[in-house]
Each structure stands twice: as structure tokens, then as C-alpha cells.
Amino acid sequence: MSKExxxxxxxxxxxxxDQIEMSRVKTALxxxxxxxxxxxxxxxxxxxxxxxxxxxxxxxxxxxxxxxQKEEFDALIVVFRGSxxxxxxxxxxxxxxxxxxxxxxxxxxxxxxxEGLNEQEIAMKIMDDPSxxxxxxxxxxxxxxxxxxHPFKGLTESEIAQKIMDDPSxxxYDMPEEDDEDDNEEESxxxxxxxxxxxxxxxxxxxxxxxxxxxKRRESQKQSQQQQQQQEEPKKKAFSRxxxxxxxxxxxxxxxxxxxxxxEAKAFIQMARPETGLFLLRKKxxxxxxxxxxxxxxxxxxxxxxxxxxxxxxxxxxxxxEQKEKNGLIYFGAQPIKNVHNPHMALQKMTKEFxxxxxxxxxxxxxxxxxxxxxxxxRLAELPKGSxxxxxxxxxxxxxxxxxxxxxxxxxxxxxxxxxGNSWVAASAPQQVFSCxxxxxxxxxxxxxxxxxxTTPVPRPEPYRLDVEEEEEEC
Numbered sequence: 001m002s003k004e005x006x007x008x009x010x011x012x013x014x015x016x017x018d019q020i021e022m023s024r025v026k027t028a029l030x031x032x033x034x035x036x037x038x039x040x041x042x043x044x045x046x047x048x049x050x051x052x053x054x055x056x057x058x059x060x061x062x063x064x065x066x067x068x069q070k071e072e073f074d075a076l077i078v079v080f081r082g083s084x085x086x087x088x089x090x091x092x093x094x095x096x097x098x099x100x101x102x103x104x105x106x107x108x109x110x111x112x113x114x115e116g117l118n119e120q121e122i123a124m125k126i127m128d129d130p131s132x133x134x135x136x137x138x139x140x141x142x143x144x145x146x147x148x149x150h151p152f153k154g155l156t157e158s159e160i161a162q163k164i165m166d167d168p169s170x171x172x173y174d175m176p177e178e179d180d181e182d183d184n185e186e187e188s189x190x191x192x193x194x195x196x197x198x199x200x201x202x203x204x205x206x207x208x209x210x211x212x213x214x215x216k217r218r219e220s221q222k223q224s225q226q227q228q229q230q231q232e233e234p235k236k237k238a239f240s241r242x243x244x245x246x247x248x249x250x251x252x253x254x255x256x257x258x259x260x261x262x263x264e265a266k267a268f269i270q271m272a273r274p275e276t277g278l279f280l281l282r283k284k285x286x287x288x289x290x291x292x293x294x295x296x297x298x299x300x301x302x303x304x305x306x307x308x309x310x311x312x313x314x315x316x317x318x319x320x321x322e323q324k325e326k327n328g329l330i331y332f333g334a335q336p337i338k339n340v341h342n343p344h345m346a347l348q349k350m351t352k353e354f355x356x357x358x359x360x361x362x363x364x365x366x367x368x369x370x371x372x373x374x375x376x377x378x379r380l381a382e383l384p385k386g387s388x389x390x391x392x393x394x395x396x397x398x399x400x401x402x403x404x405x406x407x408x409x410x411x412x413x414x415x416x417x418x419x420x421g422n423s424w425v426a427a428s429a430p431q432q433v434f435s436c437x438x439x440x441x442x443x444x445x446x447x448x449x450x451x452x453x454x455t456t457p458v459p460r461p462e463p464y465r466l467d468v469e470e471e472e473e474e475c
Contacts (some may be wrong), residue, residue, distance in 0.1 A: 005063045007122050012057045017048075024048050025057075030066065038069055042076040055081070252336035252347055255281050256463050257362045258369040260319060265308045269316060270418055272436060279309035279356045280363050281466070284320070296459070302326050305343050305466075309356060317414060321346055343466045361437040366457035367388055373403075377412045379458060380405040386455025390437065400437070402426065404454065 013022045028044035031037075046274055046331045049055045058077055065073045106227040113124050124151040155163065272278060284304035301322040312316050321343050322331050329336040330346045340346050347356060368379070370392040380387055385407025393416070400417045416427040417440065423433045424440050434440040445454045 005060065009060045009064065012060055016054050016057060021048050021054075025061075029061075038065075038072060039076060042073060042080055045076070046080045062084050109220050221314065252344070252351075252356065252465070253359045254363045254365055254465055255279060255347065255356075256357045256465055257360065258284055258462060259362070259368075260285060262308070265306070265318075266316060268360040268362045269308060269310065271362075272358075273422065274310050274314065274316065275358075276312050276314060276359040277355040278359065279307065279319075279354075280359050281347070282306050282308070284322075296428070301331075302328065307347075309354065312355065359391070364390075364438070364457075365459040366441075368458075368460040369462070370394055373401075373414060376401070376403040376414070380412050382409045383407075383458065384456060386453055387458050388441075388456070389458045389460070390441075402441075 013025065017025065025048055028041055028048070032041040035373045045058065045061060049057055062070060062073055113125065117125065176251050200346070201402075246330055257265070257268060258279045259280070261269055265280060265282055268280060269278060282305065284306050303323045305321040306322055307319045309317055309319075319333060323329070323341075324331065327341060329338070330340045330343060331337070332346065332350070337346050337349060338347060350356060362369075366389050368376070368391045371379075372394045376389060376391055379389060380403060383405045385405060387405040389403055391401050391403065393401050398419055400419070402414070402415045402417055404413045406413060415436065418425050418427070423435065424437055426440060426444075432440075432443070434443065441454060441457075447453065
């Protein structure tokens with residue numbers, strides 16, 4: 001078998017098979033070389049080359065089979081496939097008798113079409129003109145005949161020397177090449193198969209090593225970047241702290257109140273000496289009976305709030321804050337506030353343009369809105385002595401009540417607080433006048449308020465701020 005035949009095998013493999021099929025063919029041939037199981041080889045070839053196009057490789061593979069088993073291989077192919085496979089041929093190929101000595105295998109001009117070509121170029125040339133494969137086989141046959149007719153064939157070196165002495169004209173003949181055993185010659189093609197398969201494995205291993213090395217480099221670069229980011233993070237935070245606008249208020253006072261309407265919010269503002277910086281936030285009632293007037297066909301936003309504040313000109317302003325969809329941006333009027341998704345953050349950003357630093361007592365966490373005596377006693381039950389809350393009376397307009405626990409778990413003191421003009425007076429100490437409810441409460445934390453002093457404010461269950469954590473809980 002010639003290397004040209006094997007070159008054709010390589011070229012057909014690359015053209016007709018994918019990588020997995022090519023590997024299976026090589027493995028089957030190498031296994032046959034070792035175990036000599038021809039039937040298993042044929043089964044493997046028929047299974048792999050399962051289309052007419054791929055089956056065109058079978059004649060080429062047949063040339064790689066040892067001559068003693070070639071006929072049996074071809075017969076088994078017919079048995080397993082149900083038909084023989086014709087080798088690739090040209091449409092106008094001239095029929096050449098490979099055993100006719102008088103025919104020039106390379107045509108009338110005697111040129112060798114493979115002269116100066118390597119194995120791959122020879123294979124490509126044969127694929128372009130399949131008739132050259134038979135011509136090459138013819139050349140090999142003629143070379144074999146010449147070897148068999150060599151005058152020195154079968155002679156030892158001493159016998160060759162004696163023959164030349166008897167006939168000096170024989171000196172022009174080259175020394176005959178030693179004949180290899182048929183098995184060695186036939187199996188050389190399979191040695192090439194094995195070497196090619198080993199080369200493929202080495203190539204796969206090299207590719208794997210390169211891939212692993214590349215992944216290690218990427219991982220190293222990633223770790224290096226992470227370390228660099230960790231080292232730069234404190235610097236970024238320090239820079240951010242140094243360059244943060246000083247006008248932004250980091251902590252806002254309790255600002256959320258239970259006012260149900262704009263009129264009630266206005267009353268809360270007026271009770272607290274309306275000056276620049278005073279503000280409150282209330283939830284907008286979007287129900288059918290609420291204060292929000294919907295236009296025909298208008299789609300309601302996800303949530304709405306109303307901000308009431310005293311502007312720099314001491315006038316009361318009301319602005320709408322709305323969130324059109326869940327987790328969406330907060331809109332100030334008709335303008336979205338960039339990167340702001342809850343009203344607390346919106347108020348913090350607004351402190352760059354607005355003065356927001358004081359709220360009415362109705363926003364304090366100890367103010368529980370409009371609740372009756374029984375509800376107040378329930379909220380103060382079992383609490384320590386001096387625990388207190390402020391509520392709006394359910395019976396008298398503009399009257400508020402300060403409820404205080406006596407610590408026994410059984411009794412709660414209720415003291416009325418009345419708003420007169422711009423002052424606040426407690427019914428239990430009418431001689432003392434205060435400018436706001438917060439001052440009144442602060443005074444009675446140290447002084448007696450009726451039978452006891454105020455100690456611990458009881459926060460209302462409703463929200464008094466809408467910061468991030470509480471906003472998430474509300475959702």
C-alpha cells in the first residue's frame with residue numbers, strides 16, 4: 001500500500017466526516033491492526049459510514065486492508081450493506097489495464113503529475129482527478145515488475161560481485177532494495193493510522209493544556225481586579241464623604257401623618273407656627289370616596305402621597321408625589337426623580353432645593369391620630385408607669401388628649417390638651433402655657449403631670465416615616 005492511498009484516506013476523512021466520526025474510524029482501524037477481527041471492523045465501518053456519501057470512503061479503506069484479507073473485507077461489506085460500493089471515478093475516465101506493461105501510466109508525454117508534490121498535495125490532486133489514482137497504482141506495479149526482473153534479485157553481495165565481473169555491463173544497475181515482509185509493508189499504513197490517532201490525542205491534550213492555562217490567567221486577572229477594587233473601595237467612600245453636598249439632610253424628622261385631606265393637613269400646619277422649613281407628608285386617598293378627583297378614563301398610579309410645606313415666602317405649598325408602578329421611580333409633580341424609588345429618598349433629595357427641617361406634632365411617633373378612650377387604654381395596657389401617647393378626641397373638635405399609664409395595668413389617666421390661640425394648655429395644669437405640644441411633653445418628663453410624670457412615648461402602629469426598610473415592609 002502506498003502513502004498516496006493513505007493521503008486520499010486522510011482527505012476523504014476531513015471532507016466527509018466530522019471530528020467524532022473521524023476518531024471512530026481511526027480507532028476501528030487501529031483496533032483491527034491489533035486484534036485482526038475483520039468482521040468487527042466491517043460492522044464498525046458500515047455503522048459509521050451510514051450514508052451513500054460517507055460510504056464512498058469504503059473503497060479507499062479497502063486499499064488499507066492487507067492483501068490477504070481484502071477480498072473478504074469487500075465481501076463482508078456487501079453482506080452488511082446489501083450492496084457493493086463503487087470507488088470514486090471521473091465521468092470521462094479512460095479505462096487503463098494495470099497489467100499492460102506497454103502502456104505508459106502517465107500518458108504519451110511521460111510527465112509525472114506527482115513530481116515535487118507532498119502527500120497532502122498528492123491527495124488533493126487525486127481528489128480533483130480520481131483517474132490519477134489508477135495511474136499511480138500502474139506506476140507502482142511497473143516498479144514492482146522491474147524489481148522482480150532485476151538481474152541481482154535474490155543474490156548475495158559476493159554473487160552480485162562475481163556476476164558483474166562476468167558481465168561488466170551489469171554495473172549500471174543499482175543494488176536491489178531489500179524486500180520487506182508483506183505483513184510489515186501492509187501494516188505500515190495502519191502504523192500511520194495509529195501515529196495519526198496518537199497525534200490527534202496529543203493535539204487534544206495540548207489544546208486542553210492551553211485552555212486550562214488560559215482559564216488560570218483569566219482567574220488570576222479576575223482575582224487581581226477584585227483585590228484592586230477592594231483596595232480602592234475605602235478611597236472611593238472617603239472621597240464620596242468629602243464631596244457629598246452639605247445641603248442634603250441625612251436624617252429627616254418624623255414627617256408622615258394621618259391627615260385624611262388637604263384641609264386637615266393645613267390645620268396641622270397652622271397649629272405648629274407656620275414658618276419656613278415646616279412640612280408633612282400624607283398618603284393620598286385614591287378611593288372613590290377619597291379627595292383625589294380622577295378624570296374620565298384616567299389610570300391611577302400605584303401609590304400617591306401629598307407633600308405640604310411652608311416655602312421660603314412663608315406660603316403653604318402642596319405637591320403631589322406618585323409612583324406609577326410597583327418599584328418604579330418617584331415623580332415630583334410630572335417630573336421623575338432619577339434613581340429614587342421611595343418617598344423618603346425623594347424628600348432627602350428635595351432638601352437640596354427646599355428647606356425641610358421641622359414637622360407638626362401630629363407627625364410624631366407618639367401621636368396616634370383620632371382614637372377613643374378604650375383604644376388608648378388597650379394600647380397602654382401592661383406598660384410601665386409613665387408610658388404615654390397623644391390622641392385626637394373623638395368627641396370634641398380641636399381637643400387632644402394625653403393618655404398616661406399608671407403602671408398597675410388597670411388604670412390609665414386621660415388629660416385634655418387644648419389649643420387656644422397660639423398656645424397649648426393642659427387641663428391638669430391650666431396655669432402653665434406652652435407654645436407647642438412637644439414643649440409641654442418635654443416639661444412633664446421631669447415635672448409631675450397630674451399623679452405621675454411622663455417617661456416613655458408609645459409609638460403608633462401606623463408609619464411615621466417612609467424610609468427604605470418600612471417601604472419594603474409596606475409592599
